[in-house]
Amino acid sequence: MNLYLKLLSGSLRSRMQYKMNFLVSSLSYGLIMAVDFVLLAAILQRFDDVKGWNLYEVGLLYGISSVAITLYRVFCVEVHNFERYMVEGEFDSLLIRPVSPLSLLLTKNIDLSRIGGTIQGILILVISIIGLKLNNVELFLLLIYLPVTIVSGVLICFSLGLITATIAFWTQRIKDFQTFTLYAPFNAANYPMNIYPGWLKIIFFTVIPVGFMNYTPILFLLNKGGDLWNLALPPVVGIIFLCISLCFWKFGIRHYHSTGS
């Protein structure tokens, strides 16, 4: 724990060495997020019903999905940018320490400039929950369960990110893969799963299980179907998927090639 704090404060102080860059990038991310939000609101104003889901119900899905992926982008920035470690051979320096390379990666850096996205997601959640006008029992259940679904979402996102990063042990480059394994699925999870064709639904409930993160539990919490199992599934899927990704990661390290010097 002490080490974690030392490493984190180190990386933050490194960042602060370039104050202007930090300020500008935080500001620009905030601006992008604001524009994004206005666009979404405009779209949802026009289509007030998406296959039986109203504006606020979709907002709930959107909020959970975007909070999950932005938290991943803030805290797992080095896993997300793992390509660099392969291309520049920097992974060597993680393997010579008596600490697991994954914990070194996670502590190496946090990307505070992405926190704007998390705040935006939470804002959408708050607006949606107020707009839904739930009764006390429903509201209580939803508020209790929200952290669980967000944590499950971060787990699923982290696992997908780690699996994609592991692919870099063979391909070196992963930026192209990330579009398919992270960006597109999490954009898709902003909306209810029943709008997608069958083959896509199968993908989102198996190999890229983003459907479990928000659609499954919200379905039950908003009385749209399913039973109590819908609430148990997200954390279970999250944990199973995490284990799979960790195993794959360990397997990948054995195949690390390093670069010549």
Next chain:
Amino acid sequence: MIQAQRLNKHFKIYETKKGFIGSFTSLLSSKHHIVKAVDDISFSVEEGEFVGYIGPNGAGKSTTIKMLSGILHPTSGEIKVGGLSPQKKRKEVAKKIGIVFGQRTQLWWDLPLRDSFDILKEMYKVPDEKYRQFLRLYDDMLQIGKFMDTPVRKLSLGQRMRGDLAAAMIHNPDILFLDEPTIGLDVNAKTSIRAFLKELNQNEKKTILLTTHDMDDIELLCSRVIVINHGKIVLDGTLEDLRKNIGLPSVMEVQYRVKPNTTEIQLEGIERMTWEYEKLVIDYDRSLLSSPLLLQNVTQWGEPVDIQMKEPDIEQVIQKIY
């Protein structure tokens, strides 16, 4: 301390194509050739030895060091470092070894040197008292105190290398792997680093494996030399064994005012003479022909305007071992 038995590392080199589809197909395609970076080598290093591990670029030096330190997994073969397998017990082995890569710093680039040390102290769980001793001792030996509070990116190459060496010693490991620690340094910096390494080896009884392109490093520091070429060990012996094979290779460059006629020159010890316009490059063996004697001869052949002594390329030296 270090044992390598029948060590092999083969790389499959795939043809890589551009883009998403390209990288995907190259992942699945079977179009590849195998490069034997390390080809069936065995050696063992005893406690307190100072071993120079030399060879041309791409000979397999770095690959060997990366396998010994647990970064790479060998294709086949056994490694024991301090009695443990670096592949199976990577973290325990990491506590016993210190590593310096001359080409790449292990320090936190944007932080003062002191902060890097603090983080490493925490990482290796060094007790406070030991850490204070360490700082005192290494300020004595490497004079790092003067630039402890400077961000690493602002240090000179020589200062950074001293910082890197100290950082590798923070947990007081018994074994040191040094991959080209003197690369790019000026004469002064090289001298101070060599003095430090000598002291580590002789007073602290550290076992050191050093790769280098600098023949002086080998001659001044190493009690034993392992030469590797194309992934195979071509020589493993003392400095004297190396001398018997290659002599004392040296290079002299002489710039003449007018190119003299030297076709008749025959001197024992001269291995090669090449002309570049008015400049004569002489490769000679110092064990057969002393430099003052050669100098005398050189001035008799014509009128020199400039004479320079050069270090021979390690590549050229290794060619002679066959």
